[in-house]
Amino acid sequence: MVRVDGKGNGESLIQVRDLDKKYQRGSEEIDVLQGLNLDVDKGDFVAFMGPSGSGKTTLLNLLGGLDLPSAGSITVAGDEITHMSASKLTAWRARHVGFIFQMYNLIPVLTAFGNVELPLLLTRLSKADRRRHVEAVLGVVGLSDRLDHYPRQLSGGQEQRVAIARAIVADPTFLLCDEPTGDLDRKSAEEIMDLVERLVHEHGKTVLMVTHDPRAAERAHTVLHLDKGVLVEGAGGGA
């Protein structure tokens, strides 16, 4: 179940309450999020839509602990993350969140294998175990034959699949995707969305995805619109 009225029963995986985010730009103050509420259960697949500048990326950054809100709380699997110290938050992020960005953001000097291995370097896994995990997830995204390729040797769709493998390799609690198909052609976008859907249905992942693409949004269980700083269900601001 996904709710945006702040009246969840307190058992949801992700609970957001009265979230405010203001940015200071010179003397001007911009209220991007204003009292936003959200409840997401484990295994949900949510799409966020909304016009450019409505605060979608801002919301994802807050959910992933990359930024701190001006007010309100975010609780994930019982952890209140808005009051964590920077180092605790970093550790929490490594443990619970997988990020997928529009621009893939792979490290150009590392191979597909090296990129996917990155999050595992921070764990206690042995070299052999790391290799096993990396090969397994590259198999899931269908790139078993591209282990030693560098990002520049891959197509955009393949790069994004490497990025997805990197996001899921440490088995995070949930995935945050910011316009994962925004830079891809129709066909590659379809393939990426097939993959995301499989992650939800076959691997039980919880996915929160920002998108401008109605076809991508269609795949989600729930589509939410960001409008004037809060989330609304159903038809809203449009894409």
Next chain:
Amino acid sequence: MKFFRLVLAQLLRKKVRTTLTIGSFTVALFLYGLLVTIRGAFSGGADVAGVDRLTVINKTSLIMPLPFSYRDRILRVPGVSGVTYATWFGGVYQDEKNFFPQFGVDKDTWFDVYAEYVLPKDQREAFLRDRQACLAGKSLAKRFGFKVGDRLPLRGTIWPGAWEFNVAGIYEGNRPEVDTTGLLFRFDYLEERRQFGKGTVGWYVVRLANPDDAVKVTRTIDEGFANSPFETLTQTEKAFATAFAKQMGNIEFLVMTIGSVVFFTLLLVTGNTMAIAVRERTGELAVLKTVGFSGPGVLALILAEAVLIAGQGGLIGLGLAKLFTLGGDPTRGLLGTFYLSWGSLGLGFMLALGVGAVAGILPGVAAMRLRVADALRRV
């Protein structure tokens, strides 16, 4: 170790830039090696001076002599375990430009006090047998090709005339730093033949039973000869060597100045390179932090990168400098010692690593403080 690959991959990303930065360290540390060697050569052996030795010279001037009779009086000073003496000869071998120092020394006591000179037993015995015997230092012998049994003519300048010596042996140092560019011959031969100055020596060298007594013994000797026609100035050998080197001009200052400028420039160049390297990687650093690398972790990666560059360049530069000095003194023996010690090499390596770390610290801290949300927006 698993992070090493990450650092290495970054270094290989801009090979030309990495190579040039390593090259800067190579050049700087090569220069450092040469400067340290030259400084050592001009310090007149101050670095290898025995801590248990004092030099007694004429208080008025180093070139004024002291009476031979002082020898026994110095020997009686408590704390003194040995005395020897020497006189500067100042002869010319074939041509003025073939300068090397020559000393008339006491055949019986010289090697007791200067234990760092080593000489085969038979050569030492030959030196004791022949009044006209002389001993050439190893580098001197190499410079002019002297061999045992050679006859060595010198033209006297202080004591004019033709002087002839027989090369009875070649002495070496027990450490590479020991100066072996000089010639030793027997004082008794000089005393017998010279026209003036009889009954005097150039200076005395005193060996202490215990180095801690240096101050006390120094004072006792100088007070004992106060108000005599030949007042003395007693110094530790190190102070003596340093004062002697000062006559060459302030080489130390020159070397330190050049060295500081070199390292400062190196710091600026490397600091700038690291700053650029970090700036063009802002997005990637943000990704590292996103997947869970901590601020200090990112700082450590950047420091490791800078220190790795510095270490590599430093090693190559110091290695080249060492090779260069092993090739021998480029002035062909004019410099007392031409030796780059392991201690100096170690210090140079530490300096290189230090410069690397300092150069990496500012960009590293910037990376550590980088706010992921802002950085991702910039990509």
